[in-house]
Amino acid sequence: xxxxxxxxxxxxxxxxxxxxxxxxxxxxxxxxxxxxxxxxxxxxxxxxxxxxxxxxxxxxxxxxxxxxxxxxxxxxxxxxxxxxxxxxxxxxxxxxxxxxxxxxxxxxxxxxxxxxxxxxxxxxxxxxxxxxxxxxxxxxxxxxxxxxxxxxxxxxxxx
Amino acid sequence: xxxxxxxxxxxxxxxxxxxxxxxxxxxxxxxxxxxxxxxxxxxxxxxxxxxxxxxxxxxxxxxxxxxxxxxxxxxxxxxxxxxxxxxxxxxxxxxxxxxxxxxxxxxxxxxxxxxxxxxxxxxxxxxxxxxxxxxxxxxxxxxxxxxxxxxxxxxxxxxxxxxxxxxxxxxxxxxxxxxxx
Numbered sequence: 001x002x003x004x005x006x007x008x009x010x011x012x013x014x015x016x017x018x019x020x021x022x023x024x025x026x027x028x029x030x031x032x033x034x035x036x037x038x039x040x041x042x043x044x045x046x047x048x049x050x051x052x053x054x055x056x057x058x059x060x061x062x063x064x065x066x067x068x069x070x071x072x073x074x075x076x077x078x079x080x081x082x083x084x085x086x087x088x089x090x091x092x093x094x095x096x097x098x099x100x101x102x103x104x105x106x107x108x109x110x111x112x113x114x115x116x117x118x119x120x121x122x123x124x125x126x127x128x129x130x131x132x133x134x135x136x137x138x139x140x141x142x143x144x145x146x147x148x149x150x151x152x153x154x155x156x157x158x159x
Numbered sequence: 160x161x162x163x164x165x166x167x168x169x170x171x172x173x174x175x176x177x178x179x180x181x182x183x184x185x186x187x188x189x190x191x192x193x194x195x196x197x198x199x200x201x202x203x204x205x206x207x208x209x210x211x212x213x214x215x216x217x218x219x220x221x222x223x224x225x226x227x228x229x230x231x232x233x234x235x236x237x238x239x240x241x242x243x244x245x246x247x248x249x250x251x252x253x254x255x256x257x258x259x260x261x262x263x264x265x266x267x268x269x270x271x272x273x274x275x276x277x278x279x280x281x282x283x284x285x286x287x288x289x290x291x292x293x294x295x296x297x298x299x300x301x302x303x304x305x306x307x308x309x310x311x312x313x314x315x316x317x318x319x320x321x322x323x324x325x326x327x328x329x330x331x332x333x334x335x336x337x338x339x340x
Binding site: 137138 | 238239240268270271272275276277279307308309311323325326327
């Protein structure tokens with residue numbers, strides 16, 4: 001419940017003036033950017049099950065996405081890229097660490113790629129069918145109005 | 160962001176950004192209300208100001224001051240490969256880097272939580288001599304490399320226990336003309 005909703009609930013509940021004169025207990029609200037830890041976990045879960053509507057709803061229409069495999073400047077571009085990726089491989093992301101701020105969050109994520117077929121032109125290097133690539137990346141998410149507006153990924157390690 | 164105007168902008172963004180951030184991580188302690196802040200976010204393990212003081216000490220080669228931020232058994236992992244354990248190992252590494260380059264770090268972004276912080280750092284390396292085997296790549300005297308890294312710091316008792324750094328971007332601005340000695 002956000003602060004406005006909380007205040008509305010108090011008022012609609014007919015609270016006494018005396019009660020209103022006391023500082024209301026502050027609920028644990030969402031970060032200013034509108035997304036919290038559970039949102040990121042839900043986003044990743046949707047991504048892992050290839051729920052394109054489910055994960056892309058977290059993107060602003062003009063999201064800037066700077067991933068290891070390319071840079072994109074809109075939600076549509078990101079989704080198109082991942083439709084291609086997921087038609088050629090199984091990509092599973094696991095969150096190891098998560099640091100949530102008011103307008104930013106940083107996740108240490110492990111990405112597991114399993115190539116379903118050869119992909120010579122894969123942006124980070126040619127892939128052979130059956131090949132598995134595991135990488136650990138630090139992803140920095142900037143958020144506004146409960147959407148990701150900028151996502152950047154930094155490579156930490158790869159095996 | 161690759162010019163001084165841009166760099167100043169980045170620094171300004173840091174100082175003018177809203178109140179730092181601080182919600183729970185997977186291993187977060189219980190949430191305690193902070194009436195002063197008007198929220199129930201936990202107190203960060205390190206404030207933005209204290210972290211900036213650390214970077215300032217680093218930039219000034221003040222080893223005593225910035226070394227005080229490290230736990231005795233601190234572990235620094237650079238790009239998931241190079242591991243340096245203990246203050247002295249870190250000092251030795253930086254002393255070598257700083258003997259070859261003038262390194263200046265600025266903080267572009269900062270998030271503080273109860274037991275961990277994250278920062279985006281932009282490091283400028285100015286080569287003081289030709290460095291064909293420099294750790295960040297070959298450099299010519301007078302050349303500059305700018306590296307943006309995302310760094311995660313795990314803290315125990317207010318000190319850095321583990322530091323992990325991942326490279327986001329490297330911009331190489333080597334000189335094409337020779338530098339006069």
